[in-house]
Amino acid sequence: MKLLFVAARRFGRFAILLFVAPVVGLFAPWLSLLDANPILFAVSAVLMLPLSMIAVAMMVGTLFAGGQGSSATGISKAEAPGLWELWEDIAGAKRAKRTVIMISNELNAGVAIRRRLFGLRRARIYLFIGLPLLAVTDREALAAILAHEDAHLLNRDVNGCLNLAEFEATFAFVFAYAPPESTVSGSLLNMLLGWLAKPLAAENIRLSREAELKADRHAAQSGEAKESARALLLLGAADDYFDEAVFQPLKRELMGAAKPPKPPLQRLLSVASQLSDTELLQAHARKASAKPGEIDDDHPSCAERLAALGYDEIIHLDPVSEPALSKLVDQSVVQQMVVAFDDDWTMRVANSLQ
16 A cells, blocks of 8 residues: 555556556466467456456546646636736746636635646646635735645645646546446446545545645745735634524525525625624634644644644734725626526525425
8 A cells, every 4th residue: 555655646647557567467368368268268358358448448547637627718817807917926927827717606715737738738727716715805815825826836736736646537537437337347446446545535635734734834934924824814714604604594594495595605795794893703713713623624724724824823813804806806707607606506406406
């Protein structure tokens, strides 16, 4: 197991050869049975043919692993001029030129890299930013968040750069074309890899946590610790408040509901302004910083991240007076995205209630 992880972290998708090589080694002796023992050849074909197909799929997967990027164009500079200007200031013109900014409905931000043309062309950067995040941060806090994501790029620890993630993506490619529930090859591979799933997930969580703390330390060393701590606590407070004011009531409304209730994104954006109250904001920030980390969470706890920034306790938070959402993105575009996200949620809930 340790050897496998060492190979995967060092060679990425090419560590798949550890699985392919034994199959290749068995293939020639199996073919020799065609003349020596045709009956044994036919019986063993039940195992060898699916294994051979898996080996071929794995080899093809090494070409495409990490390269299945989205064809979406993201939000344009015309639609979010302030957001693009801020990203260009932080990442620089070269990295910004390779970036696609994707807007989500989550209180989160993230960055990923997708290879193009089997890695022969420069990789594309996908920057994900949530509407709720833009609603509870101002330009300064958002700049700290984007600098954190840029630190992941500089440290080369985003998913598209991690060899282990690319190794895992090779299997995902195989399962995409040979689903375990409907193909012999896929079910056989899934059975063979069952023992690998938990250790691989645990290693991914460990690497993700390491990457988050490393990016936080980068902010501290760059003199941006205070603004990064403020951004972290603004998001932590918003997450705790949204759970209390939106998601818990919504969960109760969905119990026994005959039709979909008011969508969550609409609710989030309508109550986000309540966090301009200093006492409310500080109270939820304290609750967020006191929450212990979860075993299966790929992010460290708020307290651990504050410690990486050099703070043993929470700082006083200045509330957001001018949300980034109202300043950096065209408001007509915001309304269109909110409607699209909420319509999608409403449709999925309506289908589940039938």
